Amino acid sequence: MSAMGVLFIVMAMIIAIRNIVLVTYAPESVNPPFESAIARYFSPYLNNEKFVIAMLVGGGFLLWWGYFKKNDEEGPPDEHERRRFGYDYK
Secondary structure: OHHHHHHHHHHHHHHHHHHHHHHHOOOOOOOOHHHHHHHHHOOOOOOHHHHHHHHHHHHHHHHHHHHHOOOHHHOOOOHHHHHHHOOOOO
């Protein structure tokens, strides 16, 4: 799940950068660039920027779920989990 979380976060950042560069700085844009970009994130309408926020939240949840959740039936931690979580016992 952590790989999917990273994928969601990377795709959300690509979409956000695309929105800022291509939509805001388009030659036919009549709005001031930065103000209109920020205003679209806080507008009451469902737009592409709201999906970016949802993808960041969903990606963060998937990252948390994949990194910190562990089944109790898997047994004691292996060498990778000891290094990752800082366990001192062997």
